[in-house]
Amino acid sequence: MGTSMSETALKARGAAAPSGDANRWKALVFIALAQLMVVLDATIVNIALPSAQQDLGISDGNRQWVVTAYALAFGGLLLFGGRIADLWGRKRAFVLGLAGFAAASALGGAATSGSMMFGARALQGVFGALLAPAALSLLAVMFTDAKERAKAFGIYGAIAGGGGAVGLILGGFLTEYLDWRWTFFVNVPFAVVAAAGAYFVIREPEGGRNRSPLDIPGVVLSTLGLVSLVYGFTRAESDGWGDAVTVSMFVASAVLLVAFALVESRVKAPLLPLRVVTDRNRGGIYLSLGLAIIGMFGLFLFLTYYLQVVKGYTPVKTGFAFLPMVAGMITGSTQIGARLMTRVPARFLMGPGFLVAALGMLILTQLKIDSTYSTQLLPAMLLLGLGMGTAFMPAMSLATQGVQPRDAGVASAMVNTSQQVGGAIGTALLNTIAASATTSYITDHIGGAAARPQQELVKLQGMVHGYSTAIWFAVGILALASVIAFTFVNAGRPGSTPVASGEGVEDELPVPVVAH
Numbered sequence: 211m212g213t214s215m216s217e218t219a220l221k222a223r224g225a226a227a228p229s230g231d232a233n234r235w236k237a238l239v240f241i242a243l244a245q246l247m248v249v250l251d252a253t254i255v256n257i258a259l260p261s262a263q264q265d266l267g268i269s270d271g272n273r274q275w276v277v278t279a280y281a282l283a284f285g286g287l288l289l290f291g292g293r294i295a296d297l298w299g300r301k302r303a304f305v306l307g308l309a310g311f312a313a314a315s316a317l318g319g320a321a322t323s324g325s326m327m328f329g330a331r332a333l334q335g336v337f338g339a340l341l342a343p344a345a346l347s348l349l350a351v352m353f354t355d356a357k358e359r360a361k362a363f364g365i366y367g368a369i370a371g372g373g374g375a376v377g378l379i380l381g382g383f384l385t386e387y388l389d390w391r392w393t394f395f396v397n398v399p400f401a402v403v404a405a406a407g408a409y410f411v412i413r414e415p416e417g418g419r420n421r422s423p424l425d426i427p428g429v430v431l432s433t434l435g436l437v438s439l440v441y442g443f444t445r446a447e448s449d450g451w452g453d454a455v456t457v458s459m460f461v462a463s464a465v466l467l468v469a470f471a472l473v474e475s476r477v478k479a480p481l482l483p484l485r486v487v488t489d490r491n492r493g494g495i496y497l498s499l500g501l502a503i504i505g506m507f508g509l510f511l512f513l514t515y516y517l518q519v520v521k522g523y524t525p526v527k528t529g530f531a532f533l534p535m536v537a538g539m540i541t542g543s544t545q546i547g548a549r550l551m552t553r554v555p556a557r558f559l560m561g562p563g564f565l566v567a568a569l570g571m572l573i574l575t576q577l578k579i580d581s582t583y584s585t586q587l588l589p590a591m592l593l594l595g596l597g598m599g600t601a602f603m604p605a606m607s608l609a610t611q612g613v614q615p616r617d618a619g620v621a622s623a624m625v626n627t628s629q630q631v632g633g634a635i636g637t638a639l640l641n642t643i644a645a646s647a648t649t650s651y652i653t654d655h656i657g658g659a660a661a662r663p664q665q666e667l668v669k670l671q672g673m674v675h676g677y678s679t680a681i682w683f684a685v686g687i688l689a690l691a692s693v694i695a696f697t698f699v700n701a702g703r704p705g706s707t708p709v710a711s712g713e714g715v716e717d718e719l720p721v722p723v724v725a726h
Contacts, residue, residue: 233411233412233413234352234353234358234362236407236411237348237352237407237408237411237412237413238349238353238362238365238366239407240403240404240407240408240411240412241304241345241348241349241366241404241408241412242365242366242369243400243403243404243407244304244307244308244341244345244400244401244404244408245342245345245346245366245369246369246376246400247311247397247400247401247404248311248338248341248342248345249369249376249377250376250377250380251280251315251334251338251377251397252280252377252633253377253378253381253510254377254378254380254381254384254393254396255276255277255280255331255381255393255394256277256378256381256514257377257378257381257382257385257393257525257529258381258384258385258390258393259273259276259277261385261389261390262276262321262327262390262391263276265390266321266322266323266324266327267323267324268324268327269324272324274444274448275324275328275331276327276328276331277331278441278444279328279329279331279332279335280331280332280334280335280338281335281440281444281630281633281634282332282335282437282440282441282444283331283332283333283334283335283336283338283339284334284335284336284338284339284342284630285335285339285436285437285439285440285627285630285631285634286339286433286434286436286437286440287335287336287339287340287433288339288342288343288436288623288624288626288627288630289429289432289433289436289481289482289620289623289624289627290339290429290432290433290481291303291307291339291340291341291342291343291344291619291623292343292344292347292619292620292621292622292623292624292626293424293425293429293481293482293619293620293623294340294619295340295343295344295347295618295619295622295623296347296616296617296618296619296620297422297424299414300344300347300348300351300414300618300619301344301348301408301409301412301414303340303341303344303619304341304344304345304348304408304412305405305408305409306337306340307337307338307340307341307342307344308337308341308401308404308405308408309337309401309405310333310336310337310340310341311334311337311338311341311397311401312397312398312400312401312402312405313333314330314331314333314334314336314337315330315334315394315395315397315398315401316394316395316398317329317330317333318330318331318334318394319391319392319393319394319395320391330394339623339626342622342623342626343619343620343622343623343625343626344619344622345622346366346606346610346622346625346626347610347618347619347621347622348412348414349362349363349366349610350610350611350613350618350621350622351414351618352412352414356551356552357552359607359611360547360548360549360551360552360603360607361544361548363547363548363551363603363604363606363607364543364544364545364547364548364551364603365543365544366606368539368540368542368543368544368599368603376536378510378514378525378528378529378532379526379529379530379532379533380393380396380529381393381525381529382524382525382526382527382528382529383526383529384396385525386524386525386526422478422479422616423479424479424481425473425474425477425479425480425481427473427477428470428473428474428477428480428481428482429481431466431467431469431470431473432466432467432470432481432482434462434466435462435463435466435467435469435470436463436467436627436631438459438460438462438463438466439459439460439463439467439631439634440630440631440634441459442456442459442460442463443634443635443637443638443639444634444637444638445459446638446639446642447637447638447641447642450642451642470482471484481620482620482624483617483620485617486613486617486620486621486624487624489612490698490699490700491556491608491612491698491699491700491701492608492609492613492621492624493698494694494695494697494698494699495560495605495608495609495625495695495698495699496609496624496625496627496628497628497691497694497698498560498564498601498605498691498692498694498695498698498699499602499605499609499625499628499629499632499691500628500629500631500632500635501632501687501688501690501691501694502564502567502598502601502602502632502687502688502691503628503629503632503633503636504632504633504635504636504639504640504684504687505567505571505636505640505684505685505687505688505691506594506598506636507632507633507636507637507640508636508637508639508640508641508680508681508684509571509574509594509681509684510532511637511640511641512640512644512677512680512681513531513532513574513587514528515673515677516577516673516674516677517531519670519673520579520670520673520674521583531583531587531591532591534588534591534592534595535591535592535594535595536595537592537595538591538592538593538594538595538596538597538598538599539595539596539598539599539602540595540599541595541596541599542563542595542596542597542598542599542600542601542602542603543599543600543602543603544599544603546559546596546599546600547559547563547599547600547601547602547603547604548603551603551604551607555699555700555701556604556605556607556608556695556699556701557695557696557699557700557701559600559601559603559604560600560601560604560605560692560695560696560699561601561692561693561695561696562597562600562601562692563596563597563598563599563600563601563602563692564597564598564601564688564689564691564692564695565597565688565689565692566593566596566597566600567593567594567596567597567598567601567688568597568685568688568689568692569593569597570589570590570591570592570593570594570595570597571590571594571681571684571685571688572685573586573589573590573593574586574587574590574678574681575678575681575682575685576678577674577677577678577681578674579667579670579671579674601695605695606625608699608701609621609622609624609625610622610625611701612701636684639683640680640681640683640684641680643676643679643680643683644676644677644679644680645676646676647675647676647679647680648672648673648675648676649672651668651671651672651675651676652668652669652672655668655671655672656668656669
C-alpha cells in the first residue's frame with residue numbers, strides 16, 4: 211500500500227512538470243509581467259489621483275472611492291477568483307483576467323466622470339482577483355523542482371515586493387510629463403503582451419483541476435465578509451473607529467466570516483477547504499505576511515508624504531528615492547532567499563528577514579524635519595528591502611507548496627487575501643495613529659509659536675512626530691511577524707521534510723522532478 215501511494219504521488223509530480231524547460235522560464239516572464247502590472251497599479255494611481263480628481267470634478271469626500279472601489283472588489287473576490295482558476299484552468303483564468311484588466315484600465319483612462327472612474331476601478335479589482343491567484347498557482351504547479359522553484363519564486367517575490375515602488379516612479383513620470391490618464395493606459399500594453407505570451411507559451415500541467423461544483427453559499431459569505439472587513443478599515447481611516455457604519459461593518463464581517471467557516475466545515479465541496487488554512491505552516495505564512503504588509507503599506511504612505519510635503523521632492527524624485535528599497539528587495543529575494551531556500555528551513559529566512567526589516571523601520575522612528583536622505587532614509591530603505599525580499603520569497607513559495615493540485619488556486623488566493631487585508635489594515639491603523647499623534651503634538655506646541663512661520667514649523671514637526679510614532683507600531687508588528695514565522699513555520703527545506711499537515715502523501719513537499 212505504502213509503495214503504491216508513493217508511486218502515485220511521484221507520477222502526479224511527474225505529470226506536473228512541463229516538458230519544455232525553456233517554456234517554463236519563458237512563461238515565468240509573462241507571469242511576472244502580469245504580476246508587476248497588478249502590484250504597481252496599487253500605487254501608480256495614488257500619484258495620479260490629485261490630477262484625476264480635478265479633471266473629473268470628484269469631491270474630496272468621494273475621491274477615496276478611486277482607491278476603495280479597487281480594494282473592495284479585489285479583496286472581496288480573491289477567494290472566488292482562486293477557486294474559478296481551479297475550476298476553469300489556471301491558464302484560461304490568467305488570460306481572461308489579463309484581458310478584463312486591460313479593458314477596465316482603458317475604461318479608466320477614458321473616464322469622463324467620477325462614477326465612470328469608480329466603475330472602472332471596481333472592474334479592475336474584479337479581474338485582478340481572477341488574475342493574481344491564477345498567476346501564483348501557475349508558478350506553484352509549473353515549478354516543482356526545489357532549485358528551479360527557488361529561482362522562480364525569487365523573481366516573483368521581488369516583483370511582488372518591489373512593484374509598488376516601481377509604480378511610484380512610473381506614476382510620477384506619467385503624471386508629471388504626460389497626463390494622469392496614462393497611469394491607466396499603460397496597463398493595456400502590459401496586459402496585451404502578457405496575455406499573448408501566456409496563450410502561446412504557458413503549458414499548464416495536465417490534471418489537478420478541481421471538477422467539484424461551485425460552493426455558492428461560500429462565495430456569497432466570503433465575498434460579503436471580506437468586503438465588509440476591507441470597507442470597515444477604509445471607513446475607519448476617513449471617519450474614525452467609533453463611527454456607527456465602521457463598527458457595523460466590523461460586526462457584519464465577523465458574523466459573515468464565522469458563518470463562512472461553519473459552512474466550509476460542512477459542505478462537500480467547499481470554496482476554501484479548511485485543510486488549506488489549518489495547516490500550521492500555511493496558516494503561519496498567511497498571518498506573518500499579512501502583518502508584514504500592514505507595516506509596509508503604512509510606510510509607503512508616510513515616506514511619500516514626508517518626501518513631498520516636508521522635503522519638497524517632486525513626484526518623480528520621490529519615486530526614485532524608493533529605488534534602494536526595490537534594489538534591496540530584488541537582492542534579498544533573488545540572491546539571498548533563492549540561494550538559501552533549498553539549504554535552510556523557511557523559518558530561518560522569514561524570521562530573520564522580518565527582523566532586518568524591523569531594524570530598517572527602527573531607524574525611521576528617529577525621523578526629523580532636517581533628517582538627510584543619505585544618512586537615514588537610504589540605510590533604512592536598504593534594510594527594509596533586504597529583509598522583506600528575503601522573507602517574502604520563501605513565504606510565497608511555501609504558501610503554495612505541498613497543497614493538493616486541485617486547491618492551488620485557492621491557496622494562492624489566500625496569499626493575496628492576507629496581503630490585501632493587511633494593506634487595508636495598515637493604511638487605516640497606522641494613519642489613525644499618526645493623525646492622533648500629530649494632533650496631540652500640535653495642540654501641545656502651537657501655543658508657544660506666535661509668528662506664522664513658527665506655526666507652520668510646528669505643524670511640520672507635528673506631522674513628522676506622527677509618522678515616527680506610527681512607525682514605532684510598525685516595528686512592533688514586524689517583530690511579531692518574525693515571532694510567528696519562527697513559531698508556526700516548521701517545514702524543513704524543500705525536498706527534505708514533509709509539511710506537517712496530516713493531509714497524507716498528497717500534502718508532502720513536492721518531490722524534485724528532473725526535467726528532460
